[in-house]
Amino acid sequence: MNAAKIGPDKALKRDVLARAFLRSLKRIERKDMLQRDRFRHDILDGDDGVTRRVRAIDSAPRGDRVLIRADLAAVAVLVARAIEAEPGLLRRLRHDAPVVTIATHVGGVGALVRRIVQRCVFGDGRMVVEPSRGSSIGARKGDAALIVWDGADKRDANEIGNDVVAAMLHARVPFIGVAPDPRRELPRDLVRAADAAIALPSLDPSALALVVEAVVGSRPTRVFDHALLSTIEVADLTVALRCAVDPEAALDAIARILSAKNEHVHEGPTLRELQGYGEAREWGLALAHDLKLFRSGAIAWRDLDTRALLTGPPGVGKSSFVGIVARECSLPLVATSVADWHQSEYLSGTLRCIREVFASARSRAPCILFIDELDGISDRAEFRGQYVQYWSQVVNLILELLSAGDELEGVVVVAATNFPDRIDAAIRRAGRLDREIAIGLPGMASLSAIFRQYIANELPSDVSLTPLALAAHGRTGADVEAWVRRARGVARRAGRGILLDDILTEIRAGRPPLPVDVRRRIALHEAGHVIVYLELKLGPEVDLVLHDGGGEAFVTVNLAGDATYDRVEAYLSVLLAGRLAEEIGLGAVSLGGASDLTKATALARDLELRFGNGLTGLVQIEPYDGDLVMVRGLLEAVSERLRAAEAHARILLERSWASVEAVAASLEAAGYLAGPDVLAIVAKAQASPPSSDRSDQDPRTTDPNIADLGPDWEAEPCTGASS
Template identity: 50%
Template sequence: MLPSSTTPNDQHPDAHVPDALARAFLRTLAQDERRKTKLKGDLGLDCDFDQESDDPVERILAQTEGERKTEHIPIPADLAAVAVLVARAIEVEDGLVRRLRREAPVVVITTHLPDLVEPVRDVLERCAFRPGVHAIDLSGNRAVALGAKQAGLLVRDGSHKDHRPDVGNTMVAAALHARVPIVGVAPDPMRQLPRDLLRSAEHRIVLPGLDRSGLDLVIEAVTGGCPTRRIDPDLVRTLDIADLPIAFRGATSPDACIDALVRVTVTKADYLQTGPSLEDLDGYGAAKDWGLALAVDLQAYRVGRLAWADIDNRGLLLSGPPGVGKTSFARALAKSARVPLVATSVAEWNASDYLSGTLQAIRRAFAQARAQAPCILFIDELDGISDRAQIRGEHVQYWTQVVNLFLELLAGVEERPGVVVVAASNHPEKIDPAVKRAGRLDREISIERPDTTSLVKIFRHHLGPNALADASLLPLALAARGKTGADVEAFVRRARGAARRAAREIGLEDILAEIRQGRLAMSEESRRRAAIHEAGHAIAGHSLGYCPIVDLSLHDGGGEAQFEPPVDGAATLPQIEAALAMLLAGRAAEEIEFGEVSIGSALGASSDLAQATALARNIDLQFGLGKLGPYYVDPADSSLYLAHGLVETVAARLRAAYARARTVLETQTPALRAIATELAEAGYLSAKDIDRIMQAHAAPARQAEVRVSALQMGTT
């Protein structure tokens, strides 16, 4: 039970008891609650049963319950928690307890969370000052005459337009003249309290977070007893003060309070819910590498082996199309790092009707993250915060204030130790450039749509380990090429529903039907042609020693060959000409195998022929390696130069590249057919598969190059 001593002072033996001031505050609140309970009883409002009652049911209950023990009067759980935190914050400041009761200090308290401002006011009024001293509200705009038996409280939560530094300074001056204790309370005092109050503050204290020992005190104040079991400290850090009344409602014992808290915190702590960790996710590329490195650093930071200043991965902007799993990444990152996830969005901030509400929502998100640090603060839909350079009309002032506050909070990285900000956007180009500057979200990683290998793993994740356990999921990945992880989840979910309604286990055909949505698979003839076409690309790239192959695949719409980027700033003219041959090798392979070519290599701006034509044109017009010599032509003027004779030059380059590709393939027809056969059967070949087949079937690469050189000499 709480010690029975009275008002704390520095000479009392209780001063040496751990949390002596917190216990004294709780006793004061308990006495207030007991007085309220007695008053209700005197007024006939007490709801406790009466053994002398004439009510038959109450008489039965009185007989079965027996003699009642002295009832413990509980303190409201949220108020008890705030009392503990306020007492601890005051106790850290040497001599502040005495000064608040004997002198006239000026104190500023930072609550971080707006929701704690009013409970802090309540605790200060009832516990902080000497008995008989009346706390006067100084939150108005008019000066208040304070007397000797009074103290001043200036409380602002940031919700009103007058909650800013230039409002209330005259009132502060009058209060200072009275020589009484003055306490200012705000989530962000620098932005919300009067300037002169901050200038005159002798003590600046910050409300700490609730830990296990503080939680034990709260449980004791509510139930009258101490818990025998301890709660996981990671769970305690995810608690909000508002969770306590919910958890303790109906709890009958201290240990029952612990059980209730576990239930409440587990349901809200995303990082403890079922779901994959970052190690289990596929298709995230550089973002996964960044996240795994951060997870290691955060674990070292939590145990004190690494300083916050030494962590370099403190802000990330995730970009990419919808459905690639940006939100899932944040959840998995928090789980891998074993830290809480505080999730919010710009849409949530803008749900308020007024600017003050939007600004308060932004502050609340950062404050909640600070309270749970170390943690991940995830901000979705960041492109909803406008670029100030693009704002026009009547919304300029509104959005400018929103952006400025966000930038200010984002830049204060040292003021939020342990808080890693991860933001997501489908349109990163719409975000204010200042957001991406050094010290803010200075790392941007784009999450691309998953490749075939990643899709196989994503299908397995959503199917689980037991469904289709022995089946190859490659056909699903190939049919879903270009889809996202969110698409895969939807395909599997709908296929499960279809199988359930048909009273059978889920099958590959169920999922394929959801992926294709009535679209027909390729015919055998088209599949064979597509396989030959893609095999031609692979052999040309392999034989010419440029543009390393990544993989080949067939899907319902045709085939695809993935290469490393064929042209970068280090490319030379011979390498570009090899890239041209590789791009045209699919068309050449069709001609060799079938005697004619299809139009598949020329459909659209991203087709093989379109890419090859653009590359051949740029040799002359942009790269300075062609007929014009070292000369750059603006793309807008390209048509003019092409009209004056360069079209034939470009066409000649393409014809030479096509002939080169055909010559290479004619020396490699066994490998061409072997690769096409395996690709048509499997639907997918990796770079290792292609190397294996080439080694087993290919003619010496030197032989092909000799024929190519001879062809080039003949054309010259």
């Protein structure tokens, strides 16, 4: 039961056992304190002034306040709650011989659980036997047995220690096994014999109030933020409460520690403010919406889309995106990476680290588990040599953990990679990380918005950031953050506010803008692509960019399996239109359009070899590097096909040259034209008819096969000249 949903009276009634454990710890601490006092008096037997003063302080009345370590108090409360959830379990542990496993979910708390079990669960007067691996130690009637394996030793595995377990079971004594993941880290026979398998619950606000009361002597009057508390670890309490003297100050100290630890989760733009994240943003918003329904009980966890693999080049903000989703969903973020897993020298350490991460996520559910650099574990199909067994065990464990549906209820698993093809196919199958979401480089509008987010109010809102986006074309949000930070430093050292030129200087890093004549040539080149694309009615989706490194025309063309033969030929004309526009407008062709010619040549080759209508007839030949010279007649056929496509493009360009000039001039001036801008410019140019019609309507421009684009689209950049 969630303590946040029950009233104070019920919470106090439920925590009767926890309060009893805390009182027991106080008695033990008081006894230990008296022993320490006697020891100090024994060694301070001198007669100097300092010694007399220390004696006076030690003999002064202390009152009844006995402090308990914060982490020990927290574990006492959690162990008590776990036992209390099993009716009659404490009585059986003290008067019978049950076998119990306790899952701590995380490493590092085993020693604290041991103290609570010894002092509070079994009781002070009982002999507790802790057999080690391979030990021959036995237990007698009236004893109790305890195994605490924290997963840190490579021998903490279910195939080790079963002989010891057999001896303890034969002695018929109460037997407790403690581990982060008992099923994998305790002896197999101990798990099989368990009469009860309990787990430490999460530390909720009512449990935290008990801990604060035990540490500072009084109970806080306000309830701690449940969302912030979901990120806490036991060690945080020791740090936060080391100097606490009253309960309210204690809660403030805990809040400061947790806020600092999770700063990356609680700052930055909201998910709705993100630009350029496309499908990823929509997935995050859908998850946030469905989580609200889940929390209200309207839907089950299995109805949520909770597995995702984020792909994309470095710097596009995959990690930042996950943090923003966590904030949007009000979920704690458990972040790890494959590099973290491999810090151990041994396979056992790597496997333990992986298990601990998943266990930690389960203990904080609902939460987001983020695994970065997932490609670091590679694909089993590529394993070779002496490391096959090592890597196979790593992949197999990850597959096992990802497939544990019930155990991962409440955990959203998100992984990120720059190289999705390197990931084992089994990890990406249905039920594991089966949803792949690509995050690409931001476009012009997104770059402008990202600059605005980082600059905030340092530049007036009416200052256009398009020049920055143009100079930053092809770069990432991480680059934007670095440029703005460095430009802000330049302005700070100059004793003034940041200027647009400061950021441009950082972006260009000494690289000059395009010369005027090169800028004109590239503008014509990209305008040629777009005008032929529009003339052939291949679609209205266009985007033109003229940046410091050259230019690009983004057009949408269906090149999938349902594309018609005529449509592919039409795209050949689009590819060749850029260099042709240079020739018509400037009388010469630059070498910058070579990439367009490369694409066109490959496409013409495919038409001849693969689609049944070319040189080879009804035969498909898979292309290879030397096929233009190895297949007789292919070079000539490809060349002829390209010449025909160029001739077609020439007719269209000459007929619409006024539109080419208008689009090129606007692109040269603005640096960026979106689709609606281009269409408006073309419509205005066409309103003033040319002096003569250069050609009759070409039949291919009205072919219904070309006009029908079909459902499958791809964005294809036609790249212009480069400086």
